[in-house]
Amino acid sequence: MDLSLWGLILCSLIISVAGQTPVVSVEPRAVTVRQGESVSFRCRVGNDAQGIHLEWRRANNQALPDNAKIGPDGAVLTFANAKPGNQGQYRCVAANSAGRGMASATLNVKFPPKVRLTPTGPLHVKVGHGVSVVCRATGRPQPTLSWKRQGSTLQLFTTETNDANTIQWDAARLEDSGIYICQGENSEGVTEVKVKIIVEAGPGVPVATVSTTEMTVVEGHTVTMSCQATGSPPPEISWSKLRAPLPWKHSVVDGTLTLSNVGRQDSGQYICNATNIHGYSEAYTQMEVETPPYATCMPEQVRLRAGDSLSLQCLAHGSHPIHFVWSRAGRASLPAGAMTTKDGKLTVGHVQASDSGTYKCVATNHIGSSEATARVNVRA
Numbered sequence: 001m002d003l004s005l006w007g008l009i010l011c012s013l014i015i016s017v018a019g020q021t022p023v024v025s026v027e028p029r030a031v032t033v034r035q036g037e038s039v040s041f042r043c044r045v046g047n048d049a050q051g052i053h054l055e056w057r058r059a060n061n062q063a064l065p066d067n068a069k070i071g072p073d074g075a076v077l078t079f080a081n082a083k084p085g086n087q088g089q090y091r092c093v094a095a096n097s098a099g100r101g102m103a104s105a106t107l108n109v110k111f112p113p114k115v116r117l118t119p120t121g122p123l124h125v126k127v128g129h130g131v132s133v134v135c136r137a138t139g140r141p142q143p144t145l146s147w148k149r150q151g152s153t154l155q156l157f158t159t160e161t162n163d164a165n166t167i168q169w170d171a172a173r174l175e176d177s178g179i180y181i182c183q184g185e186n187s188e189g190v191t192e193v194k195v196k197i198i199v200e201a202g203p204g205v206p207v208a209t210v211s212t213t214e215m216t217v218v219e220g221h222t223v224t225m226s227c228q229a230t231g232s233p234p235p236e237i238s239w240s241k242l243r244a245p246l247p248w249k250h251s252v253v254d255g256t257l258t259l260s261n262v263g264r265q266d267s268g269q270y271i272c273n274a275t276n277i278h279g280y281s282e283a284y285t286q287m288e289v290e291t292p293p294y295a296t297c298m299p300e301q302v303r304l305r306a307g308d309s310l311s312l313q314c315l316a317h318g319s320h321p322i323h324f325v326w327s328r329a330g331r332a333s334l335p336a337g338a339m340t341t342k343d344g345k346l347t348v349g350h351v352q353a354s355d356s357g358t359y360k361c362v363a364t365n366h367i368g369s370s371e372a373t374a375r376v377n378v379r380a
């Protein structure tokens with residue numbers, strides 16, 4: 001026999017001994033579960049490959065996690081009480097003497113946010129010094145992060161990057177003391193972590209306080225707002241108005257701001273600023289000027305034919321709430337079928353000639369009242 005014939009015999013011998021290489025598939029190929037749920041993957045060999053040894057592995061070749069169990073025939077991989085760390089790819093490898101086949105499955109584990117602050121606090125910071133707290137969260141899906149202040153809806157200064165949200169002050173003020181909350185949220189839940197920030201006055205640093213933080217006055221009256229400041233050397237006090245100049249009729253004497261004959265436009269936030277060489281401190285007074293109503297009718301004159309519909313609107317400026325009452329001059333009641341609304345509307349579906357006359361609207365709030373009239377002329 002020549003050499004090539006020997007080769008042929010040898011080849012067929014190997015094929016008949018080894019049989020087929022395993023063809024492997026995994027069911028399901030990808031699955032998403034919540035933390036704490038259980039899940040199984042089954043590995044199948046799709047052909048008649050014989051003498052197979054099955055093995056499950058992590059795709060990164062690390063050991064299977066503690067809560068992963070493999071069924072008696074080696075085909076079923078089960079995760080009891082899935083953990084966030086179980087997320088990843090798992091590979092089923094089937095081997096026999098003819099070769100190896102493999103297939104992989106992906107496990108996703110969703111979990112509610114875990115929020116972490118750096119530093120954790122409580123934080124003590126001197127007035128005028130900078131402070132920042134970084135908030136990070138893990139969770140699947142990726143949580144969104146936000147900061148808020150306990151008991152306040154004021155906008156905070158925060159910076160957001162891919163995986164962190166930082167709250168910061170370049171120069172902390174006494175009134176920044178408080179509890180700040182970072183919230184992480186995803187479809188699995190909401191987690192909040194708090195940090196306490198305590199801003200402390202240093203020696204000599206100014207601290208301003210106003211006698212009233214909120215006040216309401218009636219139009220035309222005179223208002224005084226006083227501001228005291230501690231600090232060394234004694235701070236200088238100045239007053240300003242948020243986003244507007246101080247009213248024209250104002251004076252400041254010994255830290256007290258006086259506004260005479262106030263009008264609606266003088267409402268707003270007034271800021272006392274106490275300044276010395278160590279820094280400054282601001283304190284705020286919110287003032288609202290209340291005004292009596294000023295009413296007008298829309299339209300002031302109407303000409304209609306009998307059977308037309310009448311619609312009058314009473315409008316009023318002034319402090320809310322404003323209450324409207326319609327009546328008719330010289331008559332005890334409104335026409336039959338007249339309807340009025342809370343917001344000052346009067347309607348009559350079908351007017352008659354006898355509905356002609358003067359209609360009066362009185363607008364009232366807790367300061368005063370105002371009236372306006374409309375002339376209605378109905379031709380028969």
Ligand SMILES: *[C@@H]1O[C@H](CO)[C@@H](O)[C@H](O)[C@H]1NC(C)=O
Pocket residue numbers: 240271273274275280282
């Ligand atoms: C208060 O005074 C300081 C220092 O002069 C100044 O930087 C700051 O803008 C003032 N604040 C207001 C509201 O005017």
